[in-house]
Amino acid sequence: MRVLVIEDERRLAENVAHGLRENAGYAVDIANDGEQGAFLASTNEYDLAIVDLMLPKLSGQDLVRRWRSEGSRLPVLILTARDEKATVVSLLNAGADDYVAKPFDLGELLARAKALIRRGKGRPAPSLRVADLEINTVERTVRRGGRVAHLTPMEYRVLEYLAHRPRAVVSKEELLEHLYDYNWEKFSNVIEVYISGLRRKIDAGSEIKLIHTSRGQGYALRDESDAAAGSGGGG
Amino acid sequence: MRGTSLVRRLIIAVILSQLLMAAGLLAAGEWFTRRQLLTAFDTALRGRAATVAASVRYNESGPGVIFDPALVPPSADRRHPDRYEIWERIPGRTGLIRVASSTPAPPVAVTNAGGYADFRIGGVPYRGLLLRDLPVLDTEEGLRAPLPQLTVYYASPTLDLQQRVTALAIAIAGSSLVLLLLAWAFAAWAIRRGLRxxxxxxxxxxxxxxxxxxxxxxDPARTTAELAPLASALERMLAGLQAAFRRQHEFLADAAHELKTPVAILKSSLQTLLQKPRQAQEYQESAEAALEDVERLEALLARMLQLARAEQYADSGAPAEAPVPVPATCEAARGRLLPLARARAVTLRLEDGAAGAEGELAVAADGEELELVWTNLLENAIRHTPAGGWVAIRCRRDGGDAVVEVQDNGSGISAEELPRLFERFHRGDSSRSRETGGFGLGLAICKAIVEAYRGAISVASQPGQGTCVSVRLPLAAGGGRQPSVAEQRLEV
Known part of the structure; x- marks a missing residue:
């Protein structure tokens, strides 16, 4: 998952980014004013934007309004020092999904961020399930048939992203886009390394393989037997 | 209404004065009527006594006088008949000889100087008149012999008079009582209405x-002479209190709002640190960063306190101060900001203004507060002036005012922003990014201090050309040292 933090108070932006990276394993980009934020959002794929309300150049509310008028579905969490009812109502009416009042609790901010990402992906449950594979996004643990699989942070991020889009074929480019922040050099072959790691730790020893490769297109996490049995049945 | 009631007290006062008036009326009426009736009674009494005396006839045939009781006019009051007694004095003889008397005779009573006597017979009041030395009227012409003289004592009952006086008193008292009740009702109504x-x-x-x-x-209170001062005093006091209360409230709200961001930084830093066990060096670095955050918070609090102090005199004016020479404070402020100006490669100079600056330029103010104003203005100017630019502070006299100007050739301020410049926590939107390091309190503090000393502060600016802030303070009435302002240039 990749998150955009737009906050002019640098120290605060860094703290939020640090929390998101360390606690949730997300890739995070930081913008220090509204215009820079708008630029980053238009040139990169994000799964969530955390936006300060009072921003130089372009306010958080104007930013949300602009995104919504452009048809963006990006989940937006607003940071605000004003928690008066009128401000909150007008924020939510402008298209924001949630807000946190300063000074906020970092744990709460992270939990809300995760919840918004889950909602944005259409998977509201904090625990994701594909066949007998269970991914707990709160504790960041993975079990296959009750057995704990020990994944590296990057392997987990790849798996979590695939699990949020079950059955869909996700391209390497999309994975790179959503798993690395702006400052990383993106090499597509690292994805192959993580996928083979995941296969070894999750599919090895199980009859049903969950990780599938569509050559030239990308990867998918799905239970083929389930799909064959219930063909036509969606979701 | 508990305790004493104004209405009740006023009603009681009205009733008491009415009672007093009624009592006076009663006493005066009774006294006057009694006097009038008594005068009439006395005249009648004298007439009757004279009539009785006139009915005494001279005796042609012998000594003495003849009196016929049938000639006495009948008494007005049959039940209590008049009484009389007649004596004669024979010339040449001593003593009085009783001629006649009513039956029964009037009792002996002591008469006053006018010859009147008041007494009672069987509980009935009588008034008698003693007339001495009356001539016998019924005499014949040419009779030379010395004639006897008569003394008549005549008394009539005054019962009727007493009854009339009593009736009048009762009439007066009765009507007074009715009037009193009416007055009570009217007073109660009028007083209640008047006190509405x-x-x-x-x-x-x-x-x-x-x-x-x-x-x-x-409105009724406002147009009532006695209440108008109270009403307007209440209004003034409340308006003043409300303004002060609102200022406090706004300040508190602003302060709370401004404190949220630094607290959020500190809180998120510490929470990040505690997310998992870390290396000693990480703790060290985070603690140092947190300390920096706290220092910034401390600086913000110090600025807020400065503003709160300056604003407390916003309405009443600052307490009287000894005159302070303005040029000296300008010099001191420039000295303080030279390091910042050097660091930002901005020329900071002190100029004297017009030729009139030789006069005493002293204002009655706290020197440190004045210096704070110049320091804030200079700091703002330096922060908004690019490297290579210049900032100047100059002071001059303009009529009865000292004028201090801080001018720069920096970025300037847009016309939309000018009116909001002195608002608390206002940061020009473009400069809100933290590089300028301000809290948005400097100009609000300047304004509060200047206004507390009954001065004025104004800004003229041309975006891209520069800004000139001018402060106008009334000159102190007397005192102050001769300013030693020479143009100084400092190339940095």
């Missing part, structure tokens, strides 16, 4: 609370 503006004012004032400052004196 006071009651309205009181009930309006009762509505005032910490949450409801709205007070408008009702």
């Amino acid at each position: 503006p006071l009651r309205q004012l009181a009930s309006q004032a009762e509505q005032i609370s910490v949450h409801n400052w709205a007070f408008e004196a009702p």
